[in-house]
Amino acid sequence: MMLSNNCRINSYLITSQIGEGAYGLVYRAVDIRTDKEYAIKAVVQNCSVSNEILVNEGEMYKNSAKLQRKLAKLFKESKNVVRVPSIDLKSIEDMSEEDFEKLPHYKEISLHLRVHRHKNIVTIHEVLQSTICTFIVMDYYPTDLFTSIVENKHFVTNGLLVKKVFLQICSAISYCHDHGIYHCDIKPENLLLDTDDNVFLCDFGLSTTSTYIRPNVCIGSSYYMPPERISFDNGKISFSKSKGHKVKKFCPSCNGDLWSLGIILINLTCIRNPWLKADKSEDNTYYYFTKDPNILKQILPLSGDFYSLLSKILQVNPKNRIGLQEVMKEVSSITSFTNKGPLSKVPPLPKSVYERFTSPVDSTNKSLSPKQYSHVRKSSKAHNNLPYTSSSDEDDDSGSRSGSLGTLDTDTGLHSSFTSTSCESDNECSKISSKFSLFEKKFNELHMSSSSLTD
Numbered sequence: 001m002m003l004s005n006n007c008r009i010n011s012y013l014i015t016s017q018i019g020e021g022a023y024g025l026v027y028r029a030v031d032i033r034t035d036k037e038y039a040i041k042a043v044v045q046n047c048s049v050s051n052e053i054l055v056n057e058g059e060m061y062k063n064s065a066k067l068q069r070k071l072a073k074l075f076k077e078s079k080n081v082v083r084v085p086s087i088d089l090k091s092i093e094d095m096s097e098e099d100f101e102k103l104p105h106y107k108e109i110s111l112h113l114r115v116h117r118h119k120n121i122v123t124i125h126e127v128l129q130s131t132i133c134t135f136i137v138m139d140y141y142p143t144d145l146f147t148s149i150v151e152n153k154h155f156v157t158n159g160l161l162v163k164k165v166f167l168q169i170c171s172a173i174s175y176c177h178d179h180g181i182y183h184c185d186i187k188p189e190n191l192l193l194d195t196d197d198n199v200f201l202c203d204f205g206l207s208t209t210s211t212y213i214r215p216n217v218c219i220g221s222s223y224y225m226p227p228e229r230i231s232f233d234n235g236k237i238s239f240s241k242s243k244g245h246k247v248k249k250f251c252p253s254c255n256g257d258l259w260s261l262g263i264i265l266i267n268l269t270c271i272r273n274p275w276l277k278a279d280k281s282e283d284n285t286y287y288y289f290t291k292d293p294n295i296l297k298q299i300l301p302l303s304g305d306f307y308s309l310l311s312k313i314l315q316v317n318p319k320n321r322i323g324l325q326e327v328m329k330e331v332s333s334i335t336s337f338t339n340k341g342p343l344s345k346v347p348p349l350p351k352s353v354y355e356r357f358t359s360p361v362d363s364t365n366k367s368l369s370p371k372q373y374s375h376v377r378k379s380s381k382a383h384n385n386l387p388y389t390s391s392s393d394e395d396d397d398s399g400s401r402s403g404s405l406g407t408l409d410t411d412t413g414l415h416s417s418f419t420s421t422s423c424e425s426d427n428e429c430s431k432i433s434s435k436f437s438l439f440e441k442k443f444n445e446l447h448m449s450s451s452s453l454t455d
């Protein structure tokens with residue numbers, strides 16, 4: 001069930017639905033106060049986000065359809081305008097593992113907030129809590145890397161662009177790793193692009209702070225999943241001694257992300273995925289690759305140098321993979337990706353260009369504060385020319401309010417507030433606001449907390 005016209009969350013007018021995933025729905029919206037566009041991800045409250053479950057497609061659509069129905073009901077009951085409190089971002093960023101046990105869906109937001117200052121990571125502007133879900137208000141980007149590679153064939157003719165985008169992705173991932181966050185779901189659909197071909201990492205729904213991850217736990221998209229998450233050979237897992245006991249060593253999380261980056265680099269340069277799944281028993285190409293990595297040169301038009309780099313990244317044993325910084329340096333200096341065509345000759349990058357691509361900050365904005373990249377709508381008035389045209393009371397904040405505020409049932413004590421522009425003059429809002437200061441107190445006590453590329 002789609003949302004009806006004029007649905008608004010505080011000052012965000014929903015204009016369309018842009019995504020549907022395992023844990024939520026993503027909407028495109030415009031802030032009627034500023035005319036800026038945002039993406040709003042609705043994540044179901046109390047959904048048990050487990051890093052160990054690969055949600056199947058049927059289940060995914062069931063979950064999102066259920067959320068869709070609940071949201072439609074909520075908007076209907078609140079005459080299309082839902083008023084919800086904004087949660088203090090710092091309090092979410094500071095949440096602990098213990099807090100995530102109580103509020104699992106906040107883990108994604110917390111981990112994302114810890115790294116969103118990087119110039120190539122999507123900025124979160126606001127987190128809004130409703131009775132049925134949490135809304136994450138982020139910068140909006142018009143396209144993703146999958147569409148750009150597959151539909152627009154944007155990269156295969158421009159080696160410099162391949163290097164720019166890939167190095168920006170590496171820089172974002174390296175920043176995450178330096179902050180103890182491992183994304184675990186790097187895929188082109190989770191890499192968004194602005195109109196200047198800058199890339200932005202999103203979706204921290206599977207990310208983890210665990211430095212080591214248990215092998216053979218399927219997480220992420222199968223095309224990009226490293227082999228140790230699918231069928232790691234137990235005979236090869238090394239053991240170490242701890243207090244006299246034999247302890248099974250887990251696989252380094254950072255090296256799993258590295259494998260996914262290797263597949264992304266193949267996507268960018270060859271518009272192909274080498275295999276459906278890095279599983280010897282299920283995928284013949286991958287099986288032959290494990291017998292002889294040279295097979296890559298037969299199935300893909302790789303140059304000798306690029307093959308040599310890929311064979312250092314796509315090491316079956318995660319411990320043998322080349323480091324991320326070395327990958328970045330090698331990509332910067334490589335002079336050919338393919339053995340024929342426009343990518344058979346690509347320029348090595350001067351140091352200054354390499355530094356610009358890999359810098360965590362925008363050269364025009366030297367501070368590591370969250371970015372302000374939001375898309376500004378072309379129309380001068382936000383409510384002009386919208387697919388969902390506004391009603392006459394659109395700008396009247398003293399109009400009808402949703403009852404949802406008063407029934408927010410979380411008792412976690414997350415610090416929340418109403419933005420002054422959204423409902424300061426409203427009686428109900430101030431009542432709820434004082435209710436939230438009690439939560440604030442409790443907060444202090446608790447110390448809160450596929451598509452694929454065509455083969």
Ligand SMILES: Nc1ncnc2c1ncn2[C@@H]1O[C@H](COP(=O)(O)OP(=O)(O)OP(=O)(O)O)[C@@H](O)[C@H]1O
Nearest residue numbers: 019021022023024026039138139140141189203205
């Ligand atoms: N900030 C954004 N701007 C534009 N589009 C976005 C934004 N964030 C997400 N999307 C779109 O919505 C899709 C789903 O978002 P996201 O990956 O965060 O949700 P998910 O529920 O975790 O999905 P999945 O289960 O497929 O990983 C993305 O692939 C992207 O196309």
